[in-house]
Amino acid sequence: MMAQFRNLDEFFDPNLRLPIGGKTYVVPPPDAEVGLLVQRLMHAGIAAEAGHEVDQEGLSALAESVINNESKDTDLYQRLLGGVWDEMFADGLDWPVIQHVGETALIWVAAGADAAEKHWDAGSGEAAAPNRKTRRAAAAQARSTRSRGSRSGTTRTTGSA
Numbered sequence: 001m002m003a004q005f006r007n008l009d010e011f012f013d014p015n016l017r018l019p020i021g022g023k024t025y026v027v028p029p030p031d032a033e034v035g036l037l038v039q040r041l042m043h044a045g046i047a048a049e050a051g052h053e054v055d056q057e058g059l060s061a062l063a064e065s066v067i068n069n070e071s072k073d074t075d076l077y078q079r080l081l082g083g084v085w086d087e088m089f090a091d092g093l094d095w096p097v098i099q100h101v102g103e104t105a106l107i108w109v110a111a112g113a114d115a116a117e118k119h120w121d122a123g124s125g126e127a128a129a130p131n132r133k134t135r136r137a138a139a140a141q142a143r144s145t146r147s148r149g150s151r152s153g154t155t156r157t158t159g160s161a
Contacts, residue, residue: 016105016116038080044062
């Protein structure tokens, strides 16, 4: 006898709901392209931080896709937040708040709701950075969802003197 699964819509909410002031902003799940991009960014960052060799060609290709973003005229936070990006600007939220929302959404996509909630509750600063356990969980998730034929798997870095 075949298993009978319940309709996912009956119990699963794919959105991220973030309360700010008296309003709850509802961040929709990203499309597959953005979701995979975030997974690859997180995986590459964790690998680089752990001292593992990073595929320079893949790093360059991924950085180019994030910087130039030929398919969409938006940055990564805008791609992650969708219409919520415009809604927050229209509501007059300050940049640090919008940045925290973007970071939380990035962590949500890369490491799940529990990690995103920890970041959200931490506020800002060093305490907001994912801990080693969270980073390892995100890396394991990224490895389990990464395409074997992927050319990218690394993150953009900025140089500093």
